Amino acid sequence: MIPLSYYITVSTVMFVIGLVGVLIRRNFLIILFSIELMLNAANINLIAFSRHYGEIDGQVISLFIITIAAAEAAIGLAIIIVLFRKKAITNVDELNLMKW
Amino acid sequence: MTELLFFLYFAVMTIVSSVLTVGLRSPVYCALALLSTLLHVAGLFVLLHAEFVAALQVIVYAGAVLVLYIFVIMLLDLKTVEKFLHKQVGIAIFFGVVLIFEILIGLFQSPLFSSAPKVIAQAEAPIGNTAEVGIALFTKYLLPFEIVGIILLGAVIGALVLAKKVPAS
Numbered sequence: 173m174i175p176l177s178y179y180i181t182v183s184t185v186m187f188v189i190g191l192v193g194v195l196i197r198r199n200f201l202i203i204l205f206s207i208e209l210m211l212n213a214a215n216i217n218l219i220a221f222s223r224h225y226g227e228i229d230g231q232v233i234s235l236f237i238i239t240i241a242a243a244e245a246a247i248g249l250a251i252i253i254v255l256f257r258k259k260a261i262t263n264v265d266e267l268n269l270m271k272w
Numbered sequence: 273m274t275e276l277l278f279f280l281y282f283a284v285m286t287i288v289s290s291v292l293t294v295g296l297r298s299p300v301y302c303a304l305a306l307l308s309t310l311l312h313v314a315g316l317f318v319l320l321h322a323e324f325v326a327a328l329q330v331i332v333y334a335g336a337v338l339v340l341y342i343f344v345i346m347l348l349d350l351k352t353v354e355k356f357l358h359k360q361v362g363i364a365i366f367f368g369v370v371l372i373f374e375i376l377i378g379l380f381q382s383p384l385f386s387s388a389p390k391v392i393a394q395a396e397a398p399i400g401n402t403a404e405v406g407i408a409l410f411t412k413y414l415l416p417f418e419i420v421g422i423i424l425l426g427a428v429i430g431a432l433v434l435a436k437k438v439p440a441s
Contacts, residue, residue: 174279174319177380182283182316184375186290186309192368193294196361198353201299201345205306208337209290212313215325223320228408231322231401235409238325238332239420243427245337249344250434256348265358 179220187213200255200262204248211241275319282315298352299345303338310334324402 222230
């Protein structure tokens with residue numbers, strides 16, 4: 173039986189890697205990848221606690237998170253395609269149309 | 273002992289491939305590193321006796337979502353650019369490391385980790401993991417389940433509306 177703290181450590185490190193990825197990358201797609209990493213870290217947390225307390229609820233909620241991530245991927249990619257059709261860029265620094 | 277060995281393999285591979293996901297230059301390589309991350313996270317789920325979620329992770333994430341991403345990468349024909357990182361990469365990594373230690377110190381001092389785990393013995397759960405999740409999903413979590421269905425429908429419609437070609441007026 174592996175202690176809960178090991179799983180929490182893995183998910184913390186993975187979450188922070190995703191966060192740093194959002195901060196340092198310029199490409200729109202890689203930022204979406206980093207968001208997927210953070211959602212997966214949350215999933216690891218939920219399932220580790222679900223195992224720790226012997227309840228099934230964490231697994232059900234992680235299913236919801238997977239669903240939401242799929243929806244987010246679909247919408248995000250649609251936005252990227254529209255942007256690319258209009259401006260042919262994927263660099264988030266150049267997307268300053270709504271900045272004032 | 274074997275369990276710990278498998279855990280170490282999956283954990284190390286998860287961390288390494290997530291670092292590669294945010295650190296590699298070419299978007300296609302990033303997508304493949306993300307695929308490796310998702311598969312190893314599914315391995316962690318199996319170690320946590322969440323077999324149904326692990327299967328869904330492989331089927332939905334690695335199967336459907338990743339294919340969608342790779343499809344868009346191929347469609348946009350992204351070039352590997354020279355400057356793929358922001359200027360603030362050093363400060364972001366520094367604060368990331370600080371944040372890791374901050375979260376871990378906060379977590380390990382909480383009373384949570386001193387509580388003993390309540391693990392169901394295998395004999396006490398005669399129905400499988402999938403049946404258990406299914407029962408919870410269709411009784412206790414019926415309303416959130418329906419709401420998630422509506423969210424998915426909204427996402428489908430939204431993606432269609434967004435990516436549709438606007439008629440020249």
